Amino acid sequence: MTRPIPFMLALALAAAAATGAQAAGADDPNIKLATSSGCMTCHQVEPGGKGPDGLAPIGPAWKDVSAKYKGQKGAADQLTHTVMTGSNPYDSHWKGKVSGLAMPPNAVAIKEAEAKQLVKWILSLDSAQKS
Numbered sequence: 001m002t003r004p005i006p007f008m009l010a011l012a013l014a015a016a017a018a019t020g021a022q023a024a025g026a027d028d029p030n031i032k033l034a035t036s037s038g039c040m041t042c043h044q045v046e047p048g049g050k051g052p053d054g055l056a057p058i059g060p061a062w063k064d065v066s067a068k069y070k071g072q073k074g075a076a077d078q079l080t081h082t083v084m085t086g087s088n089p090y091d092s093h094w095k096g097k098v099s100g101l102a103m104p105p106n107a108v109a110i111k112e113a114e115a116k117q118l119v120k121w122i123l124s125l126d127s128a129q130k131s
């Protein structure tokens with residue numbers, strides 16, 4: 001007896017999500033939240049990762065995000081807004097560095113307070129890297 005295909009697909013997707021989470025420390029509650037909210041489909045914590053075609057990753061690595069916005073006033077609020085409502089494809093902040101054209105709105109997947117928590121954690125990653 002063969003298993004129905006959607007079940008296999010769900011398994012494969014779950015396995016892919018689990019691998020991504022493990023690479024960055026699966027016990028971190030922020031990684032758990034990011035994984036369950038779908039962020040890790042397009043993002044990685046560590047720079048230098050590759051996207052599905054071996055090209056640039058779909059979205060920027062979060063340590064790169066942290067380095068880019070370090071010390072910028074209002075960055076947390078601005079980035080939380082972008083996470084909730086999506087990025088502007090005509091004004092990409094990561095043009096040439098990522099293979100995704102824009103980030104879709106994530107408001108369907110995550111609450112604003114949770115997005116803010118994730119963004120604060122993302123912004124803290126650059127200094128965490130050096131300690």
Ligand code: HEC
Binds near residue numbers: 058115122
């Ligand atoms: C479908 C793919 C996709 C998903 C899912 C996704 N992102 Fe993104 N994200 C992107 C892309 C592409 C960019 C680059 C946007 C740009 O070029 O300005 C980006 C950019 C970002 C940035 C930087 C924005 C800026 O203005 O520089 C942050 C922070 C971010 N994402 C956080 C998140 C969080 C948190 C989640 C989960 C709630 C998430 N992303 C889910 C694709 C995605």
